[in-house]
Amino acid sequence: MQADSLAIDNSAVYSGVKAVSEVKNIKKFRIYDFFFKKTIGLFAILFVILLLGIFITLLLRSIPSIQAFGLSYYTTTTWNPVENQFGSLPFLTGTIVTSFIALIITIPFSLSISLFLGEYFRKGFFSNFLRNAVELMGGIPSVIYGFWGLFFLVPIMRSFEEKMGMPPLGIGIFTTSLLLFIMIIPYSASLGREVITMVPQNLKEGALALGATKFELIKSVIVPYARSGIFAGILLALGRALGETMAVTMVIGNKNALPTSLFGPANTMASVIANEFTEAVGDVYLSSLVQIALLLFVVTTVISIIGKQIINRFGKV
């Protein structure tokens, strides 16, 4: 009895001493916590400021062009550096058309890859190999895709066009869309796969217990549950396609006019900036190019916002 109470007393004293020293430490840790929170908050805000800064810089540098053309800049189709007449409609059209065609082709393929790797072959050598191969494709620089497109895809398109009786150019909007589709698949497929693997096991088991076939399981449980993640992956892929520069500029034909056919040449916003910026001389010319950059920035932002809204409204189960 005596020993027990002594032990109790000792531990009480010990914990009391510990408590006193912990009070001293708590103050220090509170300060550390405060600074840590403020620091990471600062980094986050810095990033937003950077984004605003980019927007403001683009806006300021476009002022000569905005003053010269006003709103007609967005409806004019001529791009004439000699007479200083500029309009962004051909490039806006080119960007939107190539990106959305690429997206439409991507959706079934990336959904297939996500389901295949996320549901059917989740583990094993083949699954790992395929998964790594897809993710590796996402890391290949776009210039390399451009070269591959120019030397491999373009001749194939050319012989296809010849067979169909169209002018055998090989380069053009459809070739660009195909190349973009190959480039953006890794983004949507990876993200889609991640989300599909996160579907809770008990939900799937419940569906299977109720007699669902594999297809019904996918249709009714997995895809609805993973919908927002799949949309987010598709949005990411679209964002990449909109801004893609080097690969597009090699296979699109660089024709600064409205595209007349799906297999004809065109030009995109990123491509025209990459091509003409270094040699542009003259206030109006330079600021017109900057205004195209501003337009690209705004278009990407707007599409991101719309995409987020879609995810919020339709992505929830």
Add this chain to the structure above:
Amino acid sequence: MKKSLFISIFTILVSVSLFTGCGKSDKEEPVKELLGAGATFPYPLYSKMFDEYNKSKQIKINYQSIGSGGGIQQLTSKTVDFGASDAFLSDEQISKFPAPVVHIPTCLGAVVITYNLEGNPTLKFTPDIISDIYMGKIKNWNDEKITKLNPDVKLPSKEINVVHRSDGSGTTFVFSTYLTRVSDEWKKSVGAGTSINWPVGLGGKGNEGVSGLVNQTPGSIGYVELIYALQNKLPMGTLQNKSGNFIVPSLKSTNAAANSTIPDDTRISLTNSDAADGYPIVSFTWILLYKEQKYDNRSEAKAKAVVNLIWWMTHEGQQYNEALSYATLTPEAVKKVETNLKSITYDGKPILQ
């Protein structure tokens, strides 16, 4: 322990940045480095020249081939010692500079017509045919105008696939200037510039882009630098010049084109020159620098170094031109160069005596 680690890293960073901030003033030291930027066309030649200059004079020249437009911009903002441009400055561009600028031509380049036809025949072209093709008026290879000029070549009934440059370039400037000189309609409807509104055709980025497209698409026609065509063994068209002779593009015919009067400030396009055996699409490429070299803390030593460099480039340096397929300056051009170099002053006094 962690605190002292942070403090020591911070101190090191601060002292390193302070050290790198020093040492920029070059008032009393001998000149070790010069900065230049601009044209991409003469970059291989300048590379070789600067390398040789460094070996003999121990001065390193840092040249960035960011394009003629970039060179002009950098010279305007005085961040480089000299700029380089494939196109001479227009009057409007000269007015944008804060001080007068001197043009020094360093070599000659030519633009050739290349094409992709079965059997690689050597085709003859007249200026009218070229301008009509590029305006979209002549659409087929077996058009009367082309077949009449080349009776011994079997031209297929193929649509002409026109290729031009998608990026702004001195090559386009030279080619379009030539077209404005030989075709009034081109002059009215399209004009000349480093970047123009092409009536027809696909764009390729750089000489490589154009030749790649031409190479890959049968029935294409495009324009590239002579050097590029020679080194890649591309088929070249024979072009009729102002005197009516059909000239094969070569270094010799490029040189011959410069045998015409050159104005004192050397701002002339040599396209469609009067020279009887000169190739018609030829141009100088220029180095630009300020006439008055005392600006913004520039030392006299630096001004002397730049002028001496350019003197060397246009005299002893010309020995490296031919091996790299660039044409050398003609004696008359060199005379104008010398006059212009001698007009460069430091604080009012001419640098070269």
